[in-house]
Amino acid sequence: MKTSINFKAVKTGSEAHNFRRKIFDYIRKELTEKNEYWVESKISDRLKSIEAYCKEKSGRKLQKNAMPVREAVVVIKENTTMQDLHRLSKRLEEELRIRIFQIAIHKDEGHYDKDSREWKSNYHAHLVADWQDLETGKTLKHQSFHYSKMQDITAECLEMERGVSSSKGRLEAIEFKIQKKENELVLLNNKIAQMKAELKSKKFADLIVKENDFLGFSRIKTDKTIKNYERVFKSYNTELLKNKEILQSKTKIITELQQKNTDLTKEVSLLKNKLSGILSNITVYTNEKNAYFNSVKDTIIKAIQFEKFKQPKLFDTTKEKLITIVDRICKKLSEENNIPFSSLEEVFKNPDSSLEIFSLLNIGDHRIQYNTEDIPVQQKRKKIKRS
Template identity: 85%
Template sequence: MNYFTAVKTSINFKAVKTNSEAHNFRRKTFDYIKKDLTGKNEYWIGDKILQRFKLIEAYCKEKSGRKLQKNALPIREAVVVIKENTTMQDLHKLSKRLEEELKIRIFQIAIHRDEGHYDKDSKEWKPNYHAHLVADWQDLETGKTLKHQSFHYSKMQDITAECLEMDRGVSGSKVRLEAIEFKVQKKEEELLLLNNRITEMKAAFTSKKFEDLIVKENDFLGFRKIKTDKTIENYERVFKSYNTELLKNKEILQSKTKIITEFKQKNIELTKEVSLLKNKLSFILSNVTAYTKEKEVYFNSVKDTIIKAIQFEKFRQPKLFDTTEEKILAILDGICKQVSEKNNIPFSSLAEVFKNPDSSLEIFSLLNFDNHGIQYNTENTPVQQKRKKIKRSQ
């Protein structure tokens, strides 16, 4: 990624699969997931794939006068590599940039933290953190599918890297850096113990312990002589035992060395990340224009995340807000608390968003009331107008 994290991100859109929703939203059980981690997954949906496809077909016919081509790919899906602490807010931010700059509209997001594998050497769980983004690939100007050139796909990678690298401050990276350093220290201690064990075993071959393996018996004249066959048998038995243990320790040693190398590489990359974040923070704090811009971008992102969360709840429970004003406010409060907790957004930031009249109006327009009892029309968005009143979630 742009800020040199331990894992590089990528995004690659392909034709959506027929079982995408079952997989993405865990409607079926899969062998390759760690079920005790499934609860850490996160989901957002603005429309079902089948419903969106029907709307795309209808809009294409109305806009162009022709049916959607059979070989068209109007709905596509991307798997995006993310970090352990990537939030839904980060992915909404990415979705917004993809729409603004490439006209790609994301209408489903699934964050998966329950996939991965066990390392064959260390037997440790290696998580595969990623997100599925399902996108509407229709050009609203023509009704046909979007046409992108190679430089657009390059830009797509840049946008993804930039959006997913917007960590909240330096402290988080410091904590992770310290954790990596601690793990490296522990693994190096284990490695030292293994090396000492191998040294001890090698030294044992020259110790007096092996004298006990020599078998001596008196001959018919009363002289003590070595019984070669029994002595060799003893040595073979001991050598076999030591050889087995040495091989076992060698495998463990290789495994630990591999882990230490990985951790040291992460350590180097996280150190770079901390340095870059410090420089960015210093620049923002010392530049009024940059500070104002960053602040505006951040609060807009918070607002959009709240709006997306409300839309998701309305999708899941269409009549959720058909209730009293008091209950609606309680529901909104619960949604905001959840957004704050899952995206590491301080309540002070939520308060700033609601202090802004335009932002507050935009949020309350999704509900069935405002402070003056006025009903808002949420269907008259620019996209809805473009589609000539064909109802389509954004």
């Protein structure tokens, strides 16, 4: 399955759309509960900060035609998690200085296939980004190779196939249209040839209605003959259209299955190669493990920031209640992002990671441990205690 990412100037109604603050007629409401959201700040607040920083840094106001806040739609898989998108956000910031401050995963959009009438989900995510250059205060300037790198990073982080470049895509689209028109021409010529052959056959001679006039001469009855031909042509046309629709439907199903098979084969091959490399190289294994635990830690931090953004008063409480809140957040993260229980345990065993997480709550240097002794694997639930 291919992915792509394309940033454009953020729209006025972006937040209303992304966070489903309005009712839209092109979504399935029963699937909206599967959507996921993360916010660091509102677009209006971020824009004010950008304008103030630009004035402070450069001494000038932000240009009117500047696009300091941009939004991208990213094609994702059904099982893409918020953790995956946080990992993508981190890479975009580290390598291209693009800072993501809003993420919305949409799983309630799509369309019904006109042939099979089956629902085809359009899994995608909206990434809203701060496009300000922190060194100059102006907007970031990227060249074409940066945008190409952006596609590479997205495909790597989401473990998906990279989409084709725009120029190649346009060329393929044109070639496809040419081929399609050529095929239509061949079908049309065949149809004309078939009609001509049948018109010359004895079968169509029977459609001609003749009557004798008052002098006894046989003459063709034009109006009745034309009606006979119209009736037969209509029947032929209906049959041709029906066969064409059936052929198109079957061809489409076969193509989709072949594409799915190709995508799965590539994904399995990629995972096998990655696993082989990790198992055969201890350095690669260690780096992969550390990168994963850092990703889990970052996901926890961003989730806490999001909860503080939504309910700031909730965090104005005792240390014991704050720890309970963190426990609830971690449980939700584990379920939504398929994070193993042991991974959360490892993150909180690390003093630096634990300190970084709890510094968000002004608790200080506290370590979290998950008490899992004497609890069946199927019924494990996270319990947090301070040490």
